[in-house]
Amino acid sequence: MTDALPPTPVLGSLHALQVPIPYPMKTVTVLIDAPAHGPVTMIDTALDTPEARAAIEDGLGALGLHWSDVDRAIITHHHPDHYGLAGVVEERSGAAVHMLDVEIGRGERYWHLWEEWLPGHLKHMRDHGLPKGSLAEMGADNRRGRDRVHPATRVQPLREGQHVQLADRAWEVLWLPGHADGHLGLWNEESSVLIAGDAILPRISPNVGLYAYTRPDPLGDYLQTLGKLEALNPRRAVVGHHGPVMEGVQARARELRDHHHERLDFIKAEAGREPRSAYALSLAMFPRDLNTSGRRFALAETLAHAEHLRLLGQLYRTWDDASEVWTYHA
Ligand SMILES: [Zn+2]
Ligand SMILES: [Zn+2]
Numbered sequence: 001m002t003d004a005l006p007p008t009p010v011l012g013s014l015h016a017l018q019v020p021i022p023y024p025m026k027t028v029t030v031l032i033d034a035p036a037h038g039p040v041t042m043i044d045t046a047l048d049t050p051e052a053r054a055a056i057e058d059g060l061g062a063l064g065l066h067w068s069d070v071d072r073a074i075i076t077h078h079h080p081d082h083y084g085l086a087g088v089v090e091e092r093s094g095a096a097v098h099m100l101d102v103e104i105g106r107g108e109r110y111w112h113l114w115e116e117w118l119p120g121h122l123k124h125m126r127d128h129g130l131p132k133g134s135l136a137e138m139g140a141d142n143r144r145g146r147d148r149v150h151p152a153t154r155v156q157p158l159r160e161g162q163h164v165q166l167a168d169r170a171w172e173v174l175w176l177p178g179h180a181d182g183h184l185g186l187w188n189e190e191s192s193v194l195i196a197g198d199a200i201l202p203r204i205s206p207n208v209g210l211y212a213y214t215r216p217d218p219l220g221d222y223l224q225t226l227g228k229l230e231a232l233n234p235r236r237a238v239v240g241h242h243g244p245v246m247e248g249v250q251a252r253a254r255e256l257r258d259h260h261h262e263r264l265d266f267i268k269a270e271a272g273r274e275p276r277s278a279y280a281l282s283l284a285m286f287p288r289d290l291n292t293s294g295r296r297f298a299l300a301e302t303l304a305h306a307e308h309l310r311l312l313g314q315l316y317r318t319w320d321d322a323s324e325v326w327t328y329h330a
Pocket of ligand 2: 028079081082198240241
């Protein structure tokens with residue numbers, strides 16, 4: 001047994017586990033729904049570590065279940081801390097794994113076509129100024145992350161607007177892009193509960209990054225998602241980290257929008273003052289000491305802001321032959 005907290009009741013037969021992950025957020029939320037009649041569902045699966053496997057086993061055990069009882073898994077998005085054990089669930093139980101249609105290709109490229117995908121990813125970061133030393137470290141870092149993911153082999157698509165049955169209620173499938181292109185949410189209007197994954201978080205701003213394989217304007221996507229969440233105004237949201245449940249989603253969505261608008265103003269002013277690469281801009285936006293993965297997130301986040309401004313016609317970018325990087329300028 002681990003010293004994991006007992007499952008938190010969320011709504012009817014739906015329970016939340018706080019599963020340990022070796023990231024600063026410390027835990028990720030895994031949901032288990034075990035209705036008296038109907039399929040046993042797991043929502044998100046945590047990272048593939050011995051600690052996470054043990055915590056999920058304990059959580060299932062507390063609900064009188066084993067891996068083999070899981071009939072289906074629904075994954076909010078392809079990031080390793082949510083998708084890591086998807087393949088294990090599939091193998092141990094024969095469960096069908098479901099993701100939003102938009103996200104399936106992202107997961108596939110990221111976890112199955114790893115070797116094909118990595119060079120493009122590194123080139124994208126290099127073209128935006130990430131120094132050589134950090135690039136090499138980043139490749140190694142990415143490989144470590146890859147080792148903690150056991151990908152699913154057959155993923156079934158869910159579509160926006162479709163309904164799934166959980167806790168004896170119908171939940172509408174939402175598309176909440178920004179943090180991930182095909183980020184899924186599940187919404188039950190009658191109880192005003194949203195299963196939000198990382199689309200909104202209470203204590204940290206969900207990373208919104210532009211990578212080689214993402215949609216062209218993740219920040220634009222995310223600002224629309226925040227508008228959607230504000231209009232939905234759920235009474236409670238089950239969140240991926242620092243949860244399992246948060247209230248005040250509408251106020252938090254407004255706060256996050258203000259935060260991104262402040263960052264947009266900052267980037268516009270900085271690039272206007274002196275043309276610079278996205279990496280140089282990221283050093284100005286995140287001046288504190290960060291490790292390699294922190295700097296990569298900072299670069300991708302800065303780039304999402306700079307590209308959003310460029311697509312709005314408020315900034316321009318030019319290839320600089322001398323330094324071989326894109327520079328952003330007014
Ligand atoms: Zn995530
Ligand atoms: Zn996460």
